[in-house]
Amino acid sequence: MTNQTQWSRTQKRKESLMRLLFTGSASLVSLVIFSLILFVGYQGVQTFRNIPAGEFFLSTDWTPSQNRFGALPFLCSTFLLTLLSVALAVPLALSGAVFLAKIAPRAVREMLRPAIDLFVGIPSVVYGLIGMTVLVPLLAKLFPGTVGYGILPAALILAVMILPTILSVSEDAIRSLPQRLEEASLALGATRWQTIRRVLIPAAAPGILTGIILGMGRAIGETMAVYMVIGNSPQMPKSLLDSTTVLTTAIVKDMPSTFYGTAWNNALYLMALVLLFISLLLILIIRMAAKRSELS
Amino acid sequence: MRMSRLTDRLATCFFWLAGCLIVLLLGWFLFKIMVEGLPQFSWHFLFGKPEEILAGGGVGPQLFNSFYILFLSLLFSLPIGVGAGIYLAVYAKTNRFTGLIRISVEALSSVPSIVFGLFGALLFVNWMHMKFSILGGSATLALLNLPVLVRVTELAMRAVPVSYWEASLALGSTRWQAIRRAMLPSALPGLITGVTLTAGRALGESAILIYTSGLSVSRHFPDFNPLAMGETLSVHLWYVQAAAVVPDARQIAQGSAALLVIVVLIFNLAIALPCRMLQKRLTGGK
Numbered sequence: 169m170t171n172q173t174q175w176s177r178t179q180k181r182k183e184s185l186m187r188l189l190f191t192g193s194a195s196l197v198s199l200v201i202f203s204l205i206l207f208v209g210y211q212g213v214q215t216f217r218n219i220p221a222g223e224f225f226l227s228t229d230w231t232p233s234q235n236r237f238g239a240l241p242f243l244c245s246t247f248l249l250t251l252l253s254v255a256l257a258v259p260l261a262l263s264g265a266v267f268l269a270k271i272a273p274r275a276v277r278e279m280l281r282p283a284i285d286l287f288v289g290i291p292s293v294v295y296g297l298i299g300m301t302v303l304v305p306l307l308a309k310l311f312p313g314t315v316g317y318g319i320l321p322a323a324l325i326l327a328v329m330i331l332p333t334i335l336s337v338s339e340d341a342i343r344s345l346p347q348r349l350e351e352a353s354l355a356l357g358a359t360r361w362q363t364i365r366r367v368l369i370p371a372a373a374p375g376i377l378t379g380i381i382l383g384m385g386r387a388i389g390e391t392m393a394v395y396m397v398i399g400n401s402p403q404m405p406k407s408l409l410d411s412t413t414v415l416t417t418a419i420v421k422d423m424p425s426t427f428y429g430t431a432w433n434n435a436l437y438l439m440a441l442v443l444l445f446i447s448l449l450l451i452l453i454i455r456m457a458a459k460r461s462e463l464s
Numbered sequence: 465m466r467m468s469r470l471t472d473r474l475a476t477c478f479f480w481l482a483g484c485l486i487v488l489l490l491g492w493f494l495f496k497i498m499v500e501g502l503p504q505f506s507w508h509f510l511f512g513k514p515e516e517i518l519a520g521g522g523v524g525p526q527l528f529n530s531f532y533i534l535f536l537s538l539l540f541s542l543p544i545g546v547g548a549g550i551y552l553a554v555y556a557k558t559n560r561f562t563g564l565i566r567i568s569v570e571a572l573s574s575v576p577s578i579v580f581g582l583f584g585a586l587l588f589v590n591w592m593h594m595k596f597s598i599l600g601g602s603a604t605l606a607l608l609n610l611p612v613l614v615r616v617t618e619l620a621m622r623a624v625p626v627s628y629w630e631a632s633l634a635l636g637s638t639r640w641q642a643i644r645r646a647m648l649p650s651a652l653p654g655l656i657t658g659v660t661l662t663a664g665r666a667l668g669e670s671a672i673l674i675y676t677s678g679l680s681v682s683r684h685f686p687d688f689n690p691l692a693m694g695e696t697l698s699v700h701l702w703y704v705q706a707a708a709v710v711p712d713a714r715q716i717a718q719g720s721a722a723l724l725v726i727v728v729l730i731f732n733l734a735i736a737l738p739c740r741m742l743q744k745r746l747t748g749g750k
Contacts, residue, residue, distance in 0.1 A: 174636055175636075175638055179638050179641070180638070182638070182640055183638040183639060183640045183641075186639075186640040186643075187555060187639070187640070189547055190547045190548070190550050190551040190554075190555055191551055191555065192547070193543065193544040193545075193546075193547030193548040193551065194547070194548040194551040194552065194556075194565045195565070196544050196548070197544070197545075197548045197565060197568050197569055197572065197610060197611070197614060198564055198565055198568040200568075200572060200607055200610060201568045201571050201572045201575075202568075203587075204572075204575065204579070204580075204583050204607075207583060207586055207587060208579065208582060208583055208586070211586055260482060260485065260486065263478065263479055263482030263483075264482050264483055264486045266479055267479040267480065267482055267483040268483070271476060271479045271480065271483075272483060276483075280483070280487065282732075282737070283487075283490065284486075284490070285661075286728070286729070286732050287490055287493075288665075289661060289664045289665050289668070289728050289731075289732065290668065290724075290725060290728060291667070291668025291669070291670065291698045291701075291724050291725075291728070292668065292670065292671075293668070293670050293698045293701045293702050293721070293724075294497060294668070294698075294701070294721045294724055294725060296702070297497075297701065297705065297717055297718065297721050298493065298496060298497065298721075300705065301500070301714070301718070302496065328489065328493070331486070331489075335486070359468050359469060359471070359472035360472055360475075360476070361468075361471055361472040361474075361475035361476070362468065362472070364475070365475075385574050385576075388576065389575075389576025389577065389578065389579070390576075391576070391577065391578045391670075391671035392670045392671050392698075392702050395702070395706070396702070396705060396706070416576060416578045416671070419578055419582065420578065420671065420674065423582075423585075423674075423675050428590050436582070437582060437586075440578065440579045440582045440583075443576050443578070443579055444575060444576075444579050447571075447574040447575055447576060447579075448571055448574070450574060451567075451570050451571050451574050454570075455567075455570075
């Protein structure tokens with residue numbers, strides 16, 4: 169503390185100015201998320217002036233031209249699509265994470281890891297295009313009588329999209345475990361597979377869970393790739409290959425035909441608010457998982 | 465005993481298989497995009513103007529808009545993101561305010577891009593009367609970049625050995641001088657890597673831009689007017705597939721996809737990789 173007295177006046181003034189700037193930008197980040205919740209929330213809640221909450225959340229009839237706004241099909245499809253894509257991605261992503269963390273030779277790992285990170289950066293429209301030009305025709309051929317659009321191709325594309333996210337977070341979790349866990353298990357005579365299954369994966373579980381939830385968040389919020397393969401009919405899907413709509417694609421699809429301030433437009437903001445709450449909830453779950461792993 | 469050795473062998477085989485499957489999947493993906501997209505490339509496709517009804521439109525203005533919007537969005541978000549990152553890495557004490565900032569960053573990074581898009585449409589397009597414009601799009605995109613930049617900056621600053629910080633303070637520097645003269649220069653490679661990866665992701669973003677920067681391009685090219693409509697390359701890819709009437713929509717989409725992937729590859733290989741190597745050398749090969 170004594171050296172503070174030796175700072176010149178310019179130094180002091182600059183120091184406090186910069187400190188103010190840094191604190192200010194940090195506060196601004198907070199301000200952004202709060203105004204986001206506030207504005208989207210305000211606009212979304214306006215919906216309830218025209219549409220009862222019961223209709224919005226429980227009716228399956230989405231016919232805006234006749235003022236019927238039932239968003240239940242979108243909610244259900246979002247839920248189903250997310251679960252299916254995570255279920256498809258997790259086994260492969262987790263195996264890949266174990267492979268990279270514990271089995272692959274160093275050279276293989278050093279080549280693969282950046283390659284996998286690269287795939288997180290590939291634009292979602294590109295994934296969507298591949299789904300549309302390759303996957304949809306393939307599914308239509310495999311399942312005659314369908315056109316190939318629906319939840320199944322969307323889930324497959326999403327699974328590929330979230331695979332790198334789940335994989336890299338899980339791999340980090342496994343690699344950051346203390347070496348002694350593995351050594352102790354091997355010294356007790358366990359094989360590598362037994363060590364992985366009984367020691368490493370359980371110990372890395374909170375980190376793996378974080379990866380899965382991050383992937384889930386990405387799947388729920390993904391818009392463009394899903395839009396290109398899901399068919400976009402506002403109805404409950406009767407099968408996995410039946411055209412349907414999720415929350416994100418409903419917003420994209422209906423936005424151009426609505427005017428600011430109408431019930432229809434507000435209903436879209438309400439959907440955005442639902443998405444916002446789901447993603448905030450996922451963040452809370454990640455925080456809780458992190459806290460639990462700190463305790464143990 | 466023999467049983468467990470056998471399962472161990474089987475498990476090892478299984479994990480190798482899984483690894484190969486992932487590589488094949490990703491490799492096939494890249495291959496498919498390139499094989500279908502590269503033949504569409506021509507001087508006219510890359511730099512020409514798009515067509516409304518006829519075949520043979522280019523993506524020149526869209527390519528230009530992509531980089532212009534990216535540049536503007538980084539211009540808005542870099543100072544704030546880096547500032548907040550420095551705050552978290554250097555100044556933050558463990559108190560309520562820091563906790564609030566941290567949870568805000570996490571929450572912000574989990575917000576789906578379409579929600580940002582609606583927020584931007586509400587705030588910038590409607591209330592601030594920017595209409596569908598390059599400015600509105602880049603302001604919204606800046607919000608998406610913000611949490612990533614904060615995290616990247618914090619990580620890069622924390623990777624600098626604490627001794628630099630201490631030595632600088634011990635020589636009588638203020639904290640700001642230590643940040644500017646000692647911390648930032650050695651955090652720079654990590655920072656550039658992070659910003660590049662952020663930029664690559666922002667470049668491919670589309671859901672956020674449809675209702676903030678619009679679906680058509682200015683008649684002039686290149687048009688630097690930030691209040692002009694600014695459809696980007698990824699939005700164009702989606703738009704030609706979803707709504708356009710041009711007969712070669714599919715070819716344009718495939719060409720645009722390959723172009724997008726190439727740009728992301730260049731961002732990764734040409735800037736991020738050398739920086740990572742440089743950083744390794746600076747921090748002693750960790």
